[in-house]
Amino acid sequence: MDLSLLTLDQKIGQLFICGFHSLEADEQIRKLVKDYHVGGTVYFRRNVESVPQLAALSADLQRLPRSLPDIPLFISIDQEGGMVSRLDHEGMSRIPGNMTLGAAGDVGLTQRTAELAAKEMIALGINFNFAPCIDVNNNPANPVIGVRSFGEDPDKVAEHGAAAIRGYQQTGVIAAAKHFPGHGDTTVDSHRGLAVVPHDKQRLHRIELVPFVKAIGAGVDAIMTAHVAFPAFEPEGTPATLSGRVLTDLLRGELGFEGVIVTDCLEMHAISKSCGIAEGAVRAIEAGADLVLVSHTLGDQIAAIRAVREAVAVGRLSEEVINRSAGRVLALKEKRIGKLPPAPEKKTSVPVPLTPQAESGALLTRVAESSVTLVKDTGNLPFDPAEGMLVVWPELRHRTEVDEPAVHRYTLADALRRHGERVSLSVIGTHPTEREIEDVLKQSRDFSQIVVVTYTAEGEIPEGQARLVQDLNLLYGSRFVVVSSRNPYDLQYFPEVGTYLCLYENRSFALDALANVLTGTTAPRGSLPVSLDSRYRAGFRLP
CATH class of the missing domain: 3.40.50.1700 (Glycoside hydrolase family 3 C-terminal domain)
Known part of the structure; x- marks a missing residue:
């Protein structure tokens, strides 16, 4: 769509993904879409009851009255698999997590698993997955990544991450690799506070950044930021989400990423308990983010959108910056979602299960037995x-x-x-x-x-x-x-x-x-994706 046809408020709204709390399109999301022109929403388990309910909800969201009816909504989710699975209900495939796939050690299985997940997301009306998690988990005390990572070897994490990206995107789902520049070597959960990765640039390029370089080479659509401080890149201690040195100089300039940069949720304490959600939204866009995620609270969502509008009004943010980000957002929607099809006269049904058990069960059994x-x-x-x-x-x-x-x-x-x-x-x-x-x-x-x-x-x-x-x-x-x-x-x-x-x-x-x-029915075939101690290193398995 021609950006010149959008008002400033409409362009700002396209830069926000906001959540809501119901199994149906409630007043919160209706207001955000109609009055604030938000570009998308995010599902949590609170929004999911069953296959038919979620498919109907997605269809209803895309039909919501809004000033830009021809521009589809991002309908996003954290469907990493394993322990971070919003889609885990009857009729939905129980997608394995990254460390299971890392232990199986077969990137072909990783890609096929992502394809299965994407196929089911498409059937449910979901077009944007905040996955894969390509953090290199090299800190056993990490309280938030752990099994969400493919492992501790940056090259293997990179290969599995690229395979997952291919699986999602070739099936039609936007992938967002996360959490840039890397959340694997932290001992603080950014949901609860600000973590710091203290290593120098050489170490960060050798380990943390390797999977992101591979993801960019694989054509990943989006990259999600980490609310983590990296003094080697940002000596002032600003978290990556709010740092121009990290998002613009490093990710855009040095690494050459041209896709969409999306923040992790600004309601996480690393942001909300420091500069605040509204100010965080302005700083994130100043730093180079294109999409701002505010997942839960209506008051915070509205305050963040208004803060960005006020920042443009006083000259803190230029309309050129807004246009650049809105252009990336709209281009990604056109690339992966296209124009909305005409609304059917009757709601169409989706099969339950979404994938025949003979197809999904064989794949998921093979992954499990290999891990x-x-x-x-x-x-x-x-x-x-x-x-x-x-x-x-x-x-x-x-x-x-x-x-x-x-x-x-x-x-x-x-x-x-x-x-x-x-x-x-x-x-x-x-x-x-x-x-x-x-x-x-x-x-x-x-x-x-x-x-x-x-x-x-x-x-x-x-x-x-x-x-x-x-x-x-x-x-x-x-x-x-x-x-x-x-x-x-x-x-x-x-x-x-x-x-x-x-x-x-x-x-x-x-x-x-x-x-x-x-019981001795099968032999264990998995290998350690991380090191347990000096005897049991990554790659070990008992002969």
Whole structure:
């Protein structure tokens, strides 16, 4: 569309993606689209109930009354897979996460997985995915990336990231590689505060920037910024999202990126608790961002849009800057979405499941079976089907900022029972109480085969889980099995255990693959995507 046909307010509105809180197009998003001309919206789990509901919602959003009816909305989502999956409902494929794909080590599987995810997003009316996450996770204490990364090797992360980008974009979904210039070596979650990556430029070019250079070469449509400070590029300590030295000088100038730069959500504390959301929106556009993401609160969304309008009115932002960003946004919409088709007389239905199980199940099973990683074993495997076994299962009872799991009623015990195993299940919290620990220790006396599943969401394993494993080790020596079902670094807290396997998510395909390994039905084929210690380096797997 010719930019000269748009008013200044319409062009500014196109630079914003805003969320809302309902399963249908509510007053919040209607007002933002009609009165403030916002260019798109973002889905969270709060917006998703079922396949038919979400497809209908997307169609309704594109039909909302607005001053620019011929320009489609970005309908975006964080569908990374694994532990960051907004689309995890009946009839939707349960896409594996990046570290699962990194452990499988097959970029062809990564691309096919992205194609499957994109195909289903298109069917649901979603056209913009804030993925892949191409941060290099080289810090075991990272509280926010972890299994969202393909691993610690920058070249392998780059290859998998490029494969995912091809999968999304060749299927018609906009990909946004994140979080530039890299959120992998941090110990602070930017949802909660400002993280700093203190390394020099040479180190950053050698590790953190490698996947982004590859993504740019692969033609990635968009890059999402990190609310992280990089003193080597920005000595004033300004987070990358607000830094012209990072977004304009480095990303545009040095790396040659010509696509759309989108911010991470400005309501995250690294921005909202420092300069504030409205001021952050102005600074982000000043720095070189094209799209501003404000995910939750209507008052903050309106304040941010008005602040940008006021910045133009007083000369702080030039209309030329607005035009340049609006031009990129509209060009991307034309490239990937095109013009809206005429609204059908009746709402069209979508199939449930979105992809036939024979097609999706074969792929997801292959990924899962290629990812289970055996790190060490002192002869506990395979399990003897004639003997009963105890499974200790951690139940997630709280949500982290980047973890919105469905209610996972399927456990490892269920997966093992499919093999006819006699299994007793002991459920504990991810932060188990003293009573829960005592109950497991008491129950364990009746079993010669014990498997403890651990789950670490934020950097360090919860103290109770670590103590439970340590107490079991005092009782039984190496005669039990530990499986990490998220961050693989848990072994650092109990290196003396005899048998240790890594599973990088706790969903059904992964658990079925693990059960196959525990029973000797299949061999573990995954390799460590990250280093656990000097003995178990990235790429290791037990022969």
